[in-house]
Amino acid sequence: MTIWHEHQHEPITWEAYLDIDEETRRDLELVDGYVVPREQRGRDHQKVATRLSLALEREAVAEMRRTGRAECYETNTEVDVLLWERPPTARKPDAVLHRCLPEFEQLAAEHCLIVVEVLSTWSDRRDRVYKMADYADAGIPHYWLVQFDKVGAVAIERYALTGGRGPYTHIGTTHRDMGPEAVHVTSPFGIRVLWEDLEVAPKV
Structure with a gap:
């Protein structure tokens, strides 16, 4: 895992974070102005x-x-999803559904409809506690947590803001042994995803 090797004595600006080499920044997030390494991802x-x-x-x-x-x-x-600029905080969801943006406009929380984190041994607490709180505070309407095994996704927990404000409310969990549908929701619009869509190995 690539780690930013500079030792920070004080927060940096959003612009300074963007000045970090893009390849290096892939494995970093910015939390209250402090650069933090992302968890390992297999x-x-x-x-x-x-x-x-x-x-x-x-x-x-x-x-x-x-x-x-x-x-x-x-x-x-x-x-990078810019959650807020003061102090600058940007997270990198594993997947995000958002409104279309002009080519060079920064993706921000206000554009996001669903952010998704795939849970792992290294990320469980970060995703369930810290990132969940950050995404809710930033006003992102929907947050999904995905558990997986060697076959593919095995469970999806869905959270939403009620009344447009945090914290998130748990609105449903689906498991692979409950039937073929992994997700079937009407908000932010009609979405239907099957477990077979989320398998690791491609269909042959």
């Missing part, structure tokens, strides 16, 4: 995040077609 972890991002993208495209692009949506993986 192959299966990243595969599940990618599969879910692709499934969300498929559903977003279907929604745009249905509405005649009344709203435009995009998905991303492991991209």
